[in-house]
Amino acid sequence: MEKKVRVRYAPSPTGYLHIGGARSALFNYLYAKKYNGDFVFRIEDTDIERNIPGAEESQLHDLIWLGIIPDESPEKPNPKYAPYRQMEKLDIYKKYAQKLVDMGVAYECYCTEDELAEMKEEQLSRGVKSFKYNRHCLNLTPEEKEKYKKEGRKPTIRLKMMENHEFKFHDLVRGDVSFNSNDIGDFVIMKSNGIPTYNFAVVVDDHLMEITHVLRGEEHLSNTPKQLQIYEYFGWEPPQFGHMTIIVNPNGKKLSKRDHNILQFMSQYKELGYLPEAIFNFLFLLGWTSENNQEIFTKEEAIKSFDPARLSSSPSMFDNKRLLWTNSYYIKHLNDEEYFDFILPFMKKVEFFAKKNEEELKKISLIFKQEIRNGQEIVDLLNEIVVKKENLGEEETAILDKPSSSIVIEVFKKSLQNLDEINEMNVKNLFKQVQSATGIKGKDLYMPIRIKLTGVMHGIEMFNIIDILGKEESLSRL
């Protein structure tokens, strides 16, 4: 029987869910679901210095919000594979590290940070081609170890790399890749504080959790041979790897958490009124294309068509305009009920609408359904109408100064006063009346009124403006 597909997303809780993380979770999820497998959410919290509170919850919940729902996680453990946080299974790593030491393929290293730095510098000055750990501690006698311990040194455990060994693997994204073990130094698998390093912990976890496929960022490509060495020593079957490209910012640089040009975190997009389905779709097409040029995918369609071999191997730039377009597409295709539920919290941000009843709000919200690209935009558009603009621009002032404008405004105001019901038909007729009464039409007719009402020369249909403001407020502005 085929092994059940199991994939994972394993963030370190050092920050909230960001675009890159969400994307790699997304592709893993798609792969799992395509092959009826499990998607596991696991926490790699071995960098105890950098962990921040709340990061794990945010990572998990933002993922769920996106529709990337883990089958297993710290909140939903499968007893067979738990625990899902690395810091909760330190004894397990210790046991496996000891096993490697007993096998003679790992050894205690008592070198200090300073000594290591010195060694590196020394190698560099000699002009060595590729520097790596000089194996100073490889064959320490028990006496020497004792001496170091007395000095208060705490050892790390390093893995001994094989001599001149080719690590070959077939990358799901890049095809055949190979590395030579001679280029890689003996690396630390257990830190002196008894916590495993990333490269060691992933291997143990992936094996114990029976992970079959690993889709991860390209930054891990060079880590793969190290991990393969561990698999080889244990005699474990490694998962299939696929290395996806990173996402770069508009300057072509890797997205860094400190980059403020672009929003990094899912929660920020959520707050600005992006739909999870839109982000899902956008992320899906960032570095992946379908065979048939399809641009809009439901989750089910994405699952069905996903193929890691079609993942791009060159970096993708994050294009905010494209996200905006995708989001606007999804907003337009919401049904009116869904749309209203989505947009209501944003409308409520505008004070003017706080007291209005739902029926009214719903009607108004619909005016903007074709207009907005995210939730925040309706706030801006509504404010533009509702908040009276005090200082007019030059162009606007010039229009109001035209002789015809005062006539239009005068006549329009009178007719509006006499209007008993504001509806689309009535307002249209109103303009017709003003037109025949004054002989003024087109721009000269509409613009003065528009400017009087909102202070700007653009915006939604005039009837809607008057409707939103109400007769009283409209009259007072004219």
Next chain:
RNA sequence: GGCCUGUUGGAGAAGUGGCUUAACUCACUGCCCUCUCAAGGCAGCAUUCACGGGUCCGAAUCCCGUACAGGCUACCA
């Protein structure tokens, strides 16, 4: 420095030796619609695939070199 990846219009990209005078989508530009903005409709937007060589009747596609970008080279993940 070493090792490993990558490089097709402003962006995502299709393309796997002849059907490519390089698809599709976003952006951009113009036109139509229209009081205006948006939406929508239509049209335009790479004689060329980082550069230089080579193989071939034929190359964006294969080979070599160069340049540039990124990753790893941590007791970070």
